Amino acid sequence: MFENLLYQPAAELLSDDIAGGKLPQALLFFGPPLSGKLTAALETARVLSCSQSPCGTWQCTCPSCLKHKSLVSSGLLLAGSRDCSLEIAASAQTLRSAARQNASYITAARYLFVRSVRKLTNRFSQVLWEGDEKISKIAAITSVIEELLEEADPQRPLQDISALEKTVENLLSQCIKLESAFMYDSIPVSHIRKASAWARLTASEGKRVLIFEHADRMQDSVKNALLKILEEPPADAFFILTAERKNAVLPTILSRVRTYGFSERTADQQKEVIQRIFHEDGIGSVGAYLNGFLPVGSEDIEKAAFDFTDTLHHNDVPDIDALVKKMKNFEPRIILSLFFNFVLAAVKEQSQRMPDSLTYRDRIADAVKRSYEDITVYNQSPVAAMESLAYAFLEEAVSP
Numbered sequence: 175m176f177e178n179l180l181y182q183p184a185a186e187l188l189s190d191d192i193a194g195g196k197l198p199q200a201l202l203f204f205g206p207p208l209s210g211k212l213t214a215a216l217e218t219a220r221v222l223s224c225s226q227s228p229c230g231t232w233q234c235t236c237p238s239c240l241k242h243k244s245l246v247s248s249g250l251l252l253a254g255s256r257d258c259s260l261e262i263a264a265s266a267q268t269l270r271s272a273a274r275q276n277a278s279y280i281t282a283a284r285y286l287f288v289r290s291v292r293k294l295t296n297r298f299s300q301v302l303w304e305g306d307e308k309i310s311k312i313a314a315i316t317s318v319i320e321e322l323l324e325e326a327d328p329q330r331p332l333q334d335i336s337a338l339e340k341t342v343e344n345l346l347s348q349c350i351k352l353e354s355a356f357m358y359d360s361i362p363v364s365h366i367r368k369a370s371a372w373a374r375l376t377a378s379e380g381k382r383v384l385i386f387e388h389a390d391r392m393q394d395s396v397k398n399a400l401l402k403i404l405e406e407p408p409a410d411a412f413f414i415l416t417a418e419r420k421n422a423v424l425p426t427i428l429s430r431v432r433t434y435g436f437s438e439r440t441a442d443q444q445k446e447v448i449q450r451i452f453h454e455d456g457i458g459s460v461g462a463y464l465n466g467f468l469p470v471g472s473e474d475i476e477k478a479a480f481d482f483t484d485t486l487h488h489n490d491v492p493d494i495d496a497l498v499k500k501m502k503n504f505e506p507r508i509i510l511s512l513f514f515n516f517v518l519a520a521v522k523e524q525s526q527r528m529p530d531s532l533t534y535r536d537r538i539a540d541a542v543k544r545s546y547e548d549i550t551v552y553n554q555s556p557v558a559a560m561e562s563l564a565y566a567f568l569e570e571a572v573s574p
Contacts, residue, residue: 175230176217179210180450181443184434188214191432192221192230198432199407202389204420205436208460211416212256212293214434215385216242218414219250223380238380243285244327245292249380251372253302253365254387254416255358258294259506262349263467265290266342268452269326273338279453284328286451287342294349295319298356301372302365308356315352319345354505359550360391366399373403373411382411389415390422397424404430469502470509479516486567487524494564498556510549510556514542534570541566 175192176185184203191197201218203211220242221230232243241247265287272283295316303309325333325341333341369384386400404413404427415431417423439447444460454463465472478500485492504510521538545563548554 175221176214177232178451179214179217180447181439182210182214182436184210184214184436187434188218189230192218197222197412199411200404200413200415200431202415202417202420202423202428202431202433203436204390204417204423204433206418206438208464209436209438211436212385212387214436215414215416216245216250216289219247219381219383219385219412222383222412223247223249225380240329243289244329245289245296247380249382250296251299251301251369251382251384252293252296252387253361253369253385254297255360255391256293256297256387257353257357257506257508257511258290259346259350259353260464260467260508262287262290262294263346264452264464266346267467268454270339270342271453273332273335277453280332281328283453284326284332288323288326288328291319291323291345291349294353298352302368304368306364312352312356315348315355319348319352322348350506354507355553357507357550360388360393361386361396363393363395363399366396366403370399370403373413374408382408383414384411385414385416387416388418389427390417390419397427401426401430468509468512469506470500472512475501475509475512476516479513480520482564483517483520483524483567486564489568491564491568494557494560498560501556504549504556507550510546514546517542537570538567541570 175189179185188197197218203214205211220239223238223242224230224234225236225238226234238247242250265283269283269287271277272280277283298312298316300309300313303312306312322341322345324330325337326345332338366386369386373382373384375382389397389400392400400415401424407413413431415423415427420428420433420435439460441459445455445457447460448454448463452463457463468475478497482492482497498504501509501513504513518535518539521535525535541563544566545559548559548562549556
C-alpha cells in the first residue's frame, strides 16, 4: 500500500487509517509542488476500491486495481489545473529507453506513460464538460489520444520500436495541443456541480472517489459549491482535495476534512525519486529534472523575459514575433507561466530603483495577468497578447 509514495510520512498515516477503517470521506493533502500529493490521491482511490482482502498492494491484479492502475476506472473523477506535459515527456523518454533496452522495468514504464497521459485527459471527462461549448473540440482531441493509448496499454503486446516511437510522438503532440488549448487555471463552478451530481449516483463497483487539485486556488463561488457537497457527502463517495497552502483553503472546508501534510524531500531523496520513477540518474530536484524536457531551456526563458522587460524599460518595443517564435509559441503552456514569472521578477528588480515602485509593480502585475488570461482563457494569439503587454509597459513608463 502506497509503495510508490516515497519519503512522505503521510503514506504510513494513510495506510493506518485505511487498514483501521478510520478514513473519513473528505481529505486534504497539502504541501509543496511535486511532493507526491496526486500520487497519494490516486493510490487512495485505488486502495479504497480494491476487491481483494487484504487490499492495497500495487501488484494486485483484481479488475478494480487494474482499471485504477491505468486510470480508466469509472469510479474516479479528477479535476483541477495541472501542467502535465513535462511529466508526459519524461515518462515518454522512460518508455522509449526501456523498450530500446528491453529493460526489466518495461511494464512499469508503460504504466508510467499511460498514467501520465490520463492525468491530463481525465480532467476533460464528459461528466465534467457535458453541455460546455468546447466539448466537441475537446472530444476531437481526447478521442485521438485514447485511440493512440490503446497501442501503449500495458495489457497489450508491446509495439516494435519504430511503431512505438511514432505512437509516443503523436501522443505528445496531441497532449500539448489539449493542454495548451483547454486547460483552465481554476476549476469552473459548473464542474463542481456536475461532480456533485455524479457523486450521488450509485457506484457500479467499489467507491466513487473525486479528486480536486489546487483547492487553495479556487474562486469563492467554487469553494462555496464544494462546501455544500462536503457538508453532506453521499454514501460511498470520497473527496480528496490537494493544496500547496493549507491556510489558503476556506476555514469551513478545513473543518470538514482530515488533513495530511506533505514535505519537501531532501536533495538525495529527490534523486532517488527520479531514479525509481524515471530510471534516470537524477541531478538536482524533481522540478529541475522535469524542466529539462521543456522545448526551450529555463535559462533561455529567463533571459528572454529579462531582455523583454529591459527593452521596454528603455522605451523600446521588442521584436514580439521573434520572441514568440523563440518561445515555441509558448507551448506547452508552462513556458508561458515561466516567462511571465520571470517578467515579474525582472520588474521587481527594476522597480527597486524607481519612486512609487509598489504601484508600478502592481499595475504591471495586473497587465501580465490580463495577457495571461487573454491567451489561456480567451484564446488570443500570443503575439497579440504580448503586444498588448508591451504597450501596457510603455504606457506605465510615460504615465505621471
